Amino acid sequence: MDCIFCKISNKELPANIVYEDDQVIVFRDIQPIAPEHVLAIPKKHIPSLMAIQPEDKELVGHLHLVLQKVAKELGVDEDGFRVVTNIGPHGQQTVFHLHYHLIGGRQLNWNM
Numbered sequence: 001m002d003c004i005f006c007k008i009s010n011k012e013l014p015a016n017i018v019y020e021d022d023q024v025i026v027f028r029d030i031q032p033i034a035p036e037h038v039l040a041i042p043k044k045h046i047p048s049l050m051a052i053q054p055e056d057k058e059l060v061g062h063l064h065l066v067l068q069k070v071a072k073e074l075g076v077d078e079d080g081f082r083v084v085t086n087i088g089p090h091g092q093q094t095v096f097h098l099h100y101h102l103i104g105g106r107q108l109n110w111n112m
């Protein structure tokens with residue numbers, strides 16, 4: 001499958017990985033918009049939040065717990081941070097593999 005995030009999770013493409021287990025990988029965004037900006041993805045190819053299926057419930061829950069853990073490791077948990085998933089053209093989704101942006105390390109505004 002021609003998906004850059006599948007290639008990152010298969011180690012066919014390099015990435016600055018900050019967390020990995022058998023189901024999830026978290027790596028630094030190549031174009032960060034804040035001092036801390038990582039992308040948390042399931043290794044399973046799911047195109048977006050709208051393609052999550054009932055059988056993915058445990059995986060998506062696990063992904064949220066990983067976001068908690070990574071936020072602590074990055075040291076943004078006390079000051080706060082933002083988790084965003086873009087969906088479709090109006091959401092400006094550019095990579096069609098489910099990913100959650102974890103953004104922090106500075107004061108965010110609603111327009112980021």
Ligand code: AMP
Nearest residue numbers: 004015028029030031086092093094095
């Ligand atoms: P979205 O626009 O929500 O689909 O987000 C895709 C994100 O992936 C953008 O913030 C890009 O900067 C990031 N991105 C694209 N290619 C790579 C890559 N090879 N490694 C890390 N981040 C990437």
